[in-house]
Structures are given as structure tokens and as C-alpha cells.
Amino acid sequence: MASFKDKIKNLLPQKLLYMYYLKTAKKACMYDIKRRVHDKVYNDSNAEKVKRDLALAYHIVEKGLTMPEPRPGFGKAVVLSLIGTVEKYLELNLPNNDLEFTQSVSVLKEYLEFHDDINFQLDIELAGKLENIKSQFPNVEGLKQIKISKKDYFSNINESFEKFCKSRYSVRNYTNEEIPLPLLYDCIDLAQRSPSFCNRQPSRVHIVKSAENKKAILEIQNGNRGFGHLAETLLLVSSVISTTKDIHERFENHLNGGLFSMTLLNALHFNEIGACSLNWSVSEDKDLKLRSIIDIPENEVVLMIIACGYLPDEFAIASSPRKSAQEITVAH
Ligand SMILES: Cc1cc2nc3c(=O)[nH]c(=O)nc-3n(C[C@H](O)[C@H](O)[C@H](O)COP(=O)(O)O)c2cc1C
Incomplete structure (x- = not known):
């Protein structure tokens, strides 16, 4: 028998119901939105922001160094900006053993070394600044980018969990060999083993x-330059919003999807398929454009895209070093 609440609901015109839910949803979302806006305006922790900017920039350079065909002189603007952020970091007198700082300096030195090795004359101003960093920090060494064979890359997939975990990287280089659909379904079946809210x-x-759809999608995604075009398959991960009961469950789609995607990445790795997550942090117009390229049901929210493909015999991967457990944990 319908509850009293349901009976009332059935009596109300849908438009009115829509307005009511929109109002309560806005109120609930404002709690989160206000926290974010407040952080943007009032959080004057320069340390956090400068470290974020270092990570953002050094990662772009790391990626550039590991592209299938790095373009000599690539990323001048971002390298200059990274040098500027390193200088800002130093002005703030922050510790010189923080990962963001050491990796930034290391990546800048590696960028210089890469161009020296191929005898490419960098822009004079840029080269001067890089030489300066090199002589200022001779002993700062982060993790260099990794050149590896396909055989070595997958050598730990049947080893212990620890070895398996540590052997997966985002790979941004693929062959055009076709990944059979049944194998992709096997990987997705494994991803389905991920926990989910109330199952x-x-x-x-x-x-x-389809080449045409992949190209159109990658054109509106902002993190695949230099390698996206090689992806044999794109796995677009989405989540059904109708599985959530009310607005307070709104993060469950992304949370559950994150767990699912991690298992999917591991499943791809286990099946010797190279993969790289691609963000879908986009504006409304891009999301709508995506929905005009492939048919995504209205009640699904797009979470991320995974570019994948079989790997060439030799390739490079970005080292992407991690902070330690102690650095990110508070024991209460
Ligand atoms: C949600 C998400 C979005 C990402 N988006 C991109 C992207 O747009 N382009 C890219 O090259 N890498 C992207 N990555 C990959 C990260 O750069 C990578 O996971 C990180 O540097 C750690 O390196 P690892 O995956 O090799 O361990 C993304 C990763 C995640 C989890």
C-alpha cells in the first residue's frame, strides 16, 4: 500500500515536485559548495597552494618526457611556470625535502638533461634558468622517468599483492593491436567485484x-595530448544517479565509481593491457558535447575515461612518486 508521503507525492503536479526537490537539493549542495568557495577565498595557506601548483606542473613535464615521441623544446611555458613556482616555494622557506619540491627540481634537471642528450638548443632564457636550478640543487634527486620493456613491466602481475600494486603505472603509449571485447568484459567483471553502497x-x-568517436571524445578531453590518439579502446566509466535515494547520497556515484575504476585499472594491468585514466572534470558544454557523440543515458553521470591498448616492446612511464603513509596519515 502506498505510504502517506507517496500519496501526497502522487497528488502534486510534477513541476511542483521538481521545484521542491531542486530547492532542497540546492540547500544540501550549498554546504559543500560554500566550503569549497571559502577555501578558495579564505584559505591563505600558501604552502598548500604552492605545493599543488608544483605537483600540477612537474607532472605535466614528467608526462612530456615520457611521451611516445617527446617534441624537442616541448612545454616551455609550463617549465618556466614550474621554475617560478620553485622560486616561490623557496621564498616561503618551506622544507627542501618535501616530495613536491624535490620532484619538481629533479624533473627540471631531467628536462635539461633530455635536451642536452639530443643536442637541442633550448631558448636562452629558459636554459639559463634551468642551469641555475641545476647548480643550486646538485644533491636534490627525485625519481627519474622510467624506461622499461613490456616484459619487465608485466613481470609482477602474478606475484604478491604488494608487487602487483607497485608494478602498475599509467601508461601513455599503445600499439594498434585490437583488444578483444571478451577480454574487456572479463576486466569489467573483475571491476564489478568492487564494493558498492548496499550492493x-x-x-x-x-x-x-570507433576511430571517429574516440577522436571526437579525446578532442574535448584536456589530458591526452601526445598519446590519446594511440588508444585502441576508450572505456568511459559512468554511474547511474537513479541508484541514489536522496541528495545526501550524491557523492556515492563518484565514490563507488572510483573504487570500481581502480579495480578496472588493476584488471587491465593483470590482463597485460596498458591503461591511463583521463579526467572528466569538464564544464557543462563539454559534457553535453560528449553526450552528442555517444549515447549516454540521461540518468548517468560521466566519471572518467580510461584510455587503453596493448603496449609496445619498449616504452617510458612517468615515475609519479608517492608521499609516504606517515606523511598522509593522522593517528588519533
Ligand atoms: C581521476 C583521474 C584522472 C586522471 N586524468 C588524467 C589525464 O587527464 N591525463 C593523464 O595523462 N593522466 C591522468 N591521470 C593519471 C594520473 O596522472 C596518474 O594516475 C598519477 O600521476 C599517478 O601515476 P600512476 O597512475 O602511474 O601511478 C588521472 C588519474 C586519475 C585517478
């Missing part, structure tokens, strides 16, 4: 193999 299993995968 509601909200995650969905859209497999994109």
Missing part, C-alpha cells in the same frame, strides 16, 4: 572503439 552497483562502462 547497488551504480557503475557503468561504455566501450568506445
Whole structure:
């Protein structure tokens, strides 16, 4: 029998119901939005922001160094900006053993070394600044980018969990060999073993193999330059919003999808398929454009895209070093 609440709901015109839910949803979301806006305006922790900017920039340079075909002189603007942020970091007198700082300095030195090795004359101003960093920090060494063979890269997939975990990287270089659909379904079946809220299993995968659709999608995604075009398959991970009961469950789609995607990445690795997550942190117009390229149900929210493909015999991977457990943990 319908509850009293349901009876009232059925009596109300849908438009009125829509307005009511919109109002309560806005109120609930404002709690989160205000926290974010407040942080943007009032959090004057320069240390956090400068470290964020270092990580953002050094990672772009790291990626550039590991592209299938790095373009000599690539990323001048971002390298200059990284040098500027390193200088800002030093002005703030922050510790010189923080990962963001050591990796930034290390990546800048590696960028210089890369161009020296190929005898490419960098822009004079840039080269001067890089030489300066090199002589200022001779002993600062982060992790260099890794050149590896396919055989070595997958050598730990049947080893211990620790070895397996430590052997997976984002790979941004693929062959055009076709990944069979049944194998992708096997990987997705494994990803389905991920926990989900009340076992509601909200995650969905859209497999994109058509060259035309892949190209159109990658054109509006902002993190695949230099390698996206090589992806044999795009796995678009989405999540069904109708699985959430009310607005307070709104993060469950992304949370459950994150767990699902991690298992999917591991499953791809286990099956010797190279993969790289691609963010879908986009504006409304891009999201709508995506929905005009492939058919995504209205009640699904797009979470991320995974570019994948079989790997060439030799390739490079970004080292992407991690902070230690002690650095990110508070024991209460
Ligand atoms: C949600 C998410 C979005 C990402 N987006 C991009 C992207 O747009 N382009 C890219 O090259 N890498 C992207 N990455 C990959 C990260 O750069 C990478 O996971 C990180 O540097 C750690 O390196 P690892 O995956 O090799 O361990 C993304 C990763 C995640 C989890």
C-alpha cells in the first residue's frame, strides 16, 4: 500500500515536485559548495597552494618526457611556470625535502638533461634558468622517468599483492593491436567485484572503439595530448544517479565509481593491457558535447575515461612518486 508521503507525492503536479526537490537539493549542495568557495577565498595557506601548483606542473613535464615521441623544446611555458613556482616555494622557506619540491627540481634537471642528450638548443632564457636550478640543487634527486620493456613491466602481475600494486603505472603509449571485447568484459567483471553502497552497483562502462568517436571524445578531453590518439579502446566509466535515494547520497556515484575504476585499472594491468585514466572534470558544454557523440543515458553521470591498448616492446612511464603513509596519515 502506498505510504502517506507517496500519496501526497502522487497528488502534486510534477513541476511542483521538481521545484521542491531542486530547492532542497540546492540547500544540501550549498554546504559543500560554500566550503569549497571559502577555501578558495579564505584559505591563505600558501604552502598548500604552492605545493599543488608544483605537483600540477612537474607532472605535466614528467608526462612530456615520457611521451611516445617527446617534441624537442616541448612545454616551455609550463617549465618556466614550474621554475617560478620553485622560486616561490623557496621564498616561503618551506622544507627542501618535501616530495613536491624535490620532484619538481629533479624533473627540471631531467628536462635539461633530455635536451642536452639530443643536442637541442633550448631558448636562452629558459636554459639559463634551468642551469641555475641545476647548480643550486646538485644533491636534490627525485625519481627519474622510467624506461622499461613490456616484459619487465608485466613481470609482477602474478606475484604478491604488494608487487602487483607497485608494478602498475599509467601508461601513455599503445600499439594498434585490437583488444578483444571478451577480454574487456572479463576486466569489467573483475571491476564489478568492487564494493558498492548496499550492493547497488551504480557503475557503468561504455566501450568506445570507433576511430571517429574516440577522436571526437579525446578532442574535448584536456589530458591526452601526445598519446590519446594511440588508444585502441576508450572505456568511459559512468554511474547511474537513479541508484541514489536522496541528495545526501550524491557523492556515492563518484565514490563507488572510483573504487570500481581502480579495480578496472588493476584488471587491465593483470590482463597485460596498458591503461591511463583521463579526467572528466569538464564544464557543462563539454559534457553535453560528449553526450552528442555517444549515447549516454540521461540518468548517468560521466566519471572518467580510461584510455587503453596493448603496449609496445619498449616504452617510458612517468615515475609519479608517492608521499609516504606517515606523511598522509593522522593517528588519533
Ligand atoms: C581521476 C583521474 C584522472 C586522471 N586524468 C588524467 C589525464 O587527464 N591525463 C593523464 O595523462 N593522466 C591522468 N591521470 C593519471 C594520473 O596522472 C596518474 O594516475 C598519477 O600521476 C599517478 O601515476 P600512476 O597512475 O602511474 O601511478 C588521472 C588519474 C586519475 C585517478
